Each structure stands twice: as structure tokens, then as C-alpha cells.
Amino acid sequence: MSHRRADKMMRISMSLPKKLLADFDDVLKNRNYQSRSKGIRDALKDYIVRYQWMNEMEGDRIGVITVIYDHYYTGVMESLAEVQHEYRKQINASMHVHMTQKYCMEVIVVNGDVNVIRELTEKMMRLKGVDHVKLTSTANGENLDPD
Numbered sequence: 250m251s252h253r254r255a256d257k258m259m260r261i262s263m264s265l266p267k268k269l270l271a272d273f274d275d276v277l278k279n280r281n282y283q284s285r286s287k288g289i290r291d292a293l294k295d296y297i298v299r300y301q302w303m304n305e306m307e308g309d310r311i312g313v314i315t316v317i318y319d320h321y322y323t324g325v326m327e328s329l330a331e332v333q334h335e336y337r338k339q340i341n342a343s344m345h346v347h348m349t350q351k352y353c354m355e356v357i358v359v360n361g362d363v364n365v366i367r368e369l370t371e372k373m374m375r376l377k378g379v380d381h382v383k384l385t386s387t388a389n390g391e392n393l394d395p396d
């Protein structure tokens with residue numbers, strides 16, 4: 250029986266915004282990728298690893314959520330404010346940066362149960378008009394032994 254690699258490959262077709270694809274191709278070119286398919290496979294793996302990593306965290310964490318959004322997108326600022334008020338117990342502070350004419354960046358300092366922080370992060374990820382959300386966090390130190 251043959252187990253050629255191609256046997257396990259699935260062919261998909263997808264629609265992407267022109268600019269996203271052009272930006273992706275630029276990255277591939279800079280990284281000397283010969284094949285777009287290989288680039289997409291690697292990008293998918295990165296996406297999966299990042300999600301799994303976020304999912305495996307446990308306990309109380311302190312961290313930063315970085316959100317980049319298009320403030321011209323109708324309702325996005327209100328939705329972001331709404332979500333943040335909902336999670337005010339986990340949010341210690343936030344900073345707004347007017348990044349470009351179009352884009353804003355919000356840096357949100359969070360502290361608390363990682364399940365709740367993850368919920369907050371994913372709610373913001375799902376909002377239309379939000380282009381990028383990244384959570385970085387570390388154990389918040391409450392379980393560390395004092396010196």
C-alpha cells in the first residue's frame with residue numbers, strides 16, 4: 250500500500266482580500282519561500298500553536314493585551330469599550346495610542362484568572378473592525394515563594 254505524502258494532502262480554495270495576499274507574498278519573498286502553499290501551511294501551524302499555547306495556560310496571570318483596530322469601522326470603539334467594562338475586574342489599566350490616521354492601538358493590562366482573561370481576549374478578537382489582538386502574560390507571582 251502506498252503512503253505517499255501527496256495522498257494525505259487536501260486541496261482547498263479560498264478567497265482573500267488582495268492586500269492581505271500581497272502582504273503575505275511580500276513576507277514569503279523576504280523569507281525566501283519558494284512556494285505559497287508552504288507559506289500558508291507554516292502560517293496555519295503558527296496560528297494553531299499560538300491558540301494551543303493560549304489554551305494551555307492555567308491559574309492567575311498578569312499580562313498585556315494589545316489590540317489594533319480601525320477606528321473608522323462603525324461601532325468598533327463602542328464595542329471595545331463595552332467589552333472592557335464587562336471585564337473591568339480583570340483590567341488594571343489601559344492606554345490608547347493613535348497609531349496612524351486610520352488605526353488605533355490599545356494596550357490593556359490584565360490580571361486574574363487566565364480563563365477569564367482568555368475569554369476577554371477572544372471576545373475582542375471576534376469584533377469586526379479589530380485587526381489584531383495579542384495576549385502576552387506571565388504567572389502573577391502570588392504562588393511564588395518570598396525571598
Ligand code: NI
Nearest residue numbers: 346347348353
Ligand atoms: Ni486612536
